[in-house]
Each structure stands twice: as structure tokens, then as C-alpha cells.
Amino acid sequence: MGAMTQPRARDLGLRIGLLERGPHNAITDVPGVRVGHATIIEGDGPLVVGTGPIRTGVTVVVPGGEPFQEAFFAGCHRLNGNGELTGLEWLRESGMLTTPIAITNTHSVGVVRDALITAAIRSGPRDGEWSLPVVGETYDGRLNDMDGQHIRPEHVLAALDGATDGPVAEGNVGGGTGMICHEFKGGIGSASRVLSADDGGWTVGVLVQSNYGLRERLTVGGIPVGWAIPTSDVPSAWDDLPDARGSSGTEAPGDQAGAGSIIVIVATDAPLLSHQCERMAQRAGLGIARAGASGAHSSGDLFLCFATGNRTLTVTDDAKGPRTRSITALVDAWISPLFWAVIEATEEAIANALVAARTMTGRDGHTAHALPHDRLRELTSAWDTMLATARSRGADGGTAQE
Numbered sequence: 001m002g003a004m005t006q007p008r009a010r011d012l013g014l015r016i017g018l019l020e021r022g023p024h025n026a027i028t029d030v031p032g033v034r035v036g037h038a039t040i041i042e043g044d045g046p047l048v049v050g051t052g053p054i055r056t057g058v059t060v061v062v063p064g065g066e067p068f069q070e071a072f073f074a075g076c077h078r079l080n081g082n083g084e085l086t087g088l089e090w091l092r093e094s095g096m097l098t099t100p101i102a103i104t105n106t107h108s109v110g111v112v113r114d115a116l117i118t119a120a121i122r123s124g125p126r127d128g129e130w131s132l133p134v135v136g137e138t139y140d141g142r143l144n145d146m147d148g149q150h151i152r153p154e155h156v157l158a159a160l161d162g163a164t165d166g167p168v169a170e171g172n173v174g175g176g177t178g179m180i181c182h183e184f185k186g187g188i189g190s191a192s193r194v195l196s197a198d199d200g201g202w203t204v205g206v207l208v209q210s211n212y213g214l215r216e217r218l219t220v221g222g223i224p225v226g227w228a229i230p231t232s233d234v235p236s237a238w239d240d241l242p243d244a245r246g247s248s249g250t251e252a253p254g255d256q257a258g259a260g261s262i263i264v265i266v267a268t269d270a271p272l273l274s275h276q277c278e279r280m281a282q283r284a285g286l287g288i289a290r291a292g293a294s295g296a297h298s299s300g301d302l303f304l305c306f307a308t309g310n311r312t313l314t315v316t317d318d319a320k321g322p323r324t325r326s327i328t329a330l331v332d333a334w335i336s337p338l339f340w341a342v343i344e345a346t347e348e349a350i351a352n353a354l355v356a357a358r359t360m361t362g363r364d365g366h367t368a369h370a371l372p373h374d375r376l377r378e379l380t381s382a383w384d385t386m387l388a389t390a391r392s393r394g395a396d397g398g399t400a401q402e
Contacts, residue, residue, distance in 0.1 A: 006356035013380040016221040017344030022192035026168040027205030029192040030267040032064025036163030037174030038155040047363040055144040055362045058104040059174030060159040068120040071096045071313040074306040075278025083300015087134040095274025098315045099133040103175035105140045108151035115156035136263040138211035140178030143362025171356030179211035182218035183236035185368040186210040189353025193341035202270040204341035210353040212260035217292035237368035261300035271309030271328040280305040287346025
């Protein structure tokens with residue numbers, strides 16, 4: 001993936017949440033987790049279906065170990081289901097994640113799924129094994145020739161082969177290449193949190209493909225950024241569509257600006273069982289709510305959590321092996337700090353996606369503008385000053401003067 005080249009939320013002075021970040025502030029802070037991207041940016045001008053312009057890609061998350069050989073306890077949650085994340089029925093039934101996770105655009109789910117099966121077949125002798133890969137999507141048709149289905153198996157295999165630990169490229173990369181978030185340019189974002197030793201010392205990492213939301217609802221670290229930077233200042237990526245919003249700013253039928261989706265992948269090295277992973281996945285919804293998401297009718301808000309705290313699980317179980325397996329399971333009374341880690345990391349992953357994304361013009365001249373860093377710095381500075389004043393007043397019993 002290469003070294004990080006774009007600034008992140010923290011580089012602009014933002015402090016999101018209370019917990020400590022991991023060394024890379026990314027899902028790859030969970031040991032063994034790797035991320036790879038394949039990005040396709042080609043052509044300009046009017047849309048010609050099958051030719052372009054192309055603004056798309058695929059992102060792959062490898063849970064750990066050798067792909068397709070090791071399984072992990074996992075769970076999932078649907079906030080709103082106008083989207084796709086394949087393989088979830090077996091994941092719910094078995095409580096296991098048995099493949100890498102890929103994320104792409106809405107009309108390329110099939111080829112990505114099939115390419116992961118091809119990769120599984122190439123990984124070694126299978127003796128009749130089958131595969132139900134996990135592949136998610138969000139809509140990039142505003143900027144990309146999505147109907148042209150430009151993702152090919154070689155792109156998926158390149159992302160899988162190139163998956164590494166360390167810093168995660170964000171913004172206009174991989175599956176996030178053509179995505180729009182809160183009417184700014186969106187895309188891939190990642191973040192992590194590390195619990196204190198008293199709370200277990202475990203790491204929680206999150207990766208998002210962020211493609212949802214109305215401008216005025218965007219909140220970053222508690223700052224009403226979308227209200228402060230309205231579409232009259234920085235145009236919406238949807239500006240030339242008829243305004244179908246109600247007077248309250250809520251989504252109305254046909255309002256594309258409030259539509260869209262978000263995929264959230266949560267990883268942790270805590271020893272969780274599948275039902276606990278499902279509970280973790282639910283908490284991603286609280287993180288996106290803090291950023292300004294509503295789970296709109298037309299949104300696909302799909303979340304998955306896997307846990308690497310048990311490393312004795314295999315993709316294939318049969319009667320030739322032992323009847324039982326020893327595992328470690330976290331006592332539920334200690335899971336709440338992990339919930340909070342998911343919430344914070346999800347919120348910051350969205351902020352990182354917005355900060356890393358750069359202005360992009362796609363098909364038919366549609367432009368998704370980047371969240372302006374200078375304005376965000378100004379808002380952060382003003383917010384910090386306001387908080388410092390409030391704390392000073394509190395410390396002085398309310399007598400501090402302006």
C-alpha cells in the first residue's frame with residue numbers, strides 16, 4: 001500500500017474520543033490483519049457505459065494468517081439493508097468468518113466474490129471444499145461508470161496479494177475511489193483504539209467505506225462541521241439534481257444527497273465468541289450516528305466484526321479431527337470497554353476518510369469536493385478555545401471573564 005501521503009483527522013488538530021490509538025491508528029493495529037487496495041482511475045468527460053470515465057476499485061481485508069485456511073469467530077449487524085454484504089447467512093449460522101473481506105461498488109460484487117473463490121482454489125488442495133466469500137458494496141455511480149463493471153478478477157487478486165499490515169491508504173483508494181460522504185468526497189478510512197491494561201489491553205480496529213449522508217448533519221469530534229461548511233460554501237456532489245429535501249432537512253423521496261451507504265469492518269484481538277462479535281458490530285451504528293448518519297431508507301449500513309483472540313479455528317472441520325476444541329472467551333461483564341472502542345474508532349475512521357479524500361471529478365463532469373482542511377483547522381481551533389473557556393469558568397466557579 002505504501003506510506004501514508006494524506007493527512008489524517010489528528011493532523012488537523014482533531015481529537016476524537018477518549019481512548020488511546022494504536023501505533024498506526026488503523027485496523028492493521030490488530031495483529032495479523034492486513035489491507036490491500038486496487039484502484040482504477042481512467043478517462044474524463046461524458047459517460048459512455050462500458051468505456052468510462054472510471055472511478056472505482058476494490059479493497060480487501062485479510063483477517064490474519066493464510067487466507068482461506070484459518071477461521072475466526074465473527075458476527076454482523078444490519079442498521080439498514082439497502083445494500084449487500086455477501087456470505088452473511090453462513091456467517092450468522094456458523095458464527096465464523098472463513099474468507100477475506102472485500103469491498104467494492106454495487107455492480108461489481110459478483111465478480112469480486114467469484115475472484116475470491118478463484119483465490120481460494122489457488123491457495124492449495126481443497127478436496128471438495130466450498131467457499132462463501134464476504135463481499136460488500138456501496139454506490140459510486142455518481143462519479144463512476146458503474147454499469148460498465150470495470151472491476152476484473154485481476155484487480156481483486158492484486159489487492160489480495162498486495163495486502164499488508166502497517167499504515168492503511170485512505171480516501172480515494174480501492175473500493176472508496178468513487179465514494180461520496182456527507183456531500184464531500186468520501187472513501188476508505190481506518191482507525192483503532194487500545195484499551196488500558198485494566199480493561200484488558202486489547203486492540204479494536206475499524207475500516208470503513210464511507211458513502212452516505214447529508215452535509216448539514218456532518219459532525220466531526222463533536223464539531224458541527226457540515227453546518228459550518230454548507231453547500232453554499234463548498235458545493236455538494238449532488239448539486240445539479242432537483243432538491244427533494246423536506247423543509248426540516250430530512251431525506252425525502254428522490255433525495256440522492258441523503259442516500260448512500262457505509263460498510264464498517266471491525267477487528268479485535270480480544271477473545272470474543274460469535275454472539276459477542278455481533279454485539280460489537282451493532283456498536284458501529286453508534287459511531288456513524290456520532291458522525292451524522294441516520295440509517296436512511298435508501299442506505300445500506302452493514303457492519304461485520306471478527307475476533308482474532310482464538311487462533312485454533314480452521315475453515316474445514318470434519319470427523320477425522322478431534323471432537324472438541326479448546327477456546328478462550330471473554331466474560332461478558334468485561335465487554336463494555338470494547339463497545340466504546342468500536343464507537344470511537346468508527347467515528348474517527350469516517351473522519352479520516354473525509355480528511356484523506358481529495359477533490360475528484362468523474363463522469364459527466366460531476367465533482368465531489370474535498371472537505372477543506374483550512375476550514376476544518378479553523379473550526380477545530382475555535383472549538384478548542386470554546387472548550388478551554390468553559391473549563392476555565394468551571395474551575396473558577398463561573399467567574400472567569402472573556
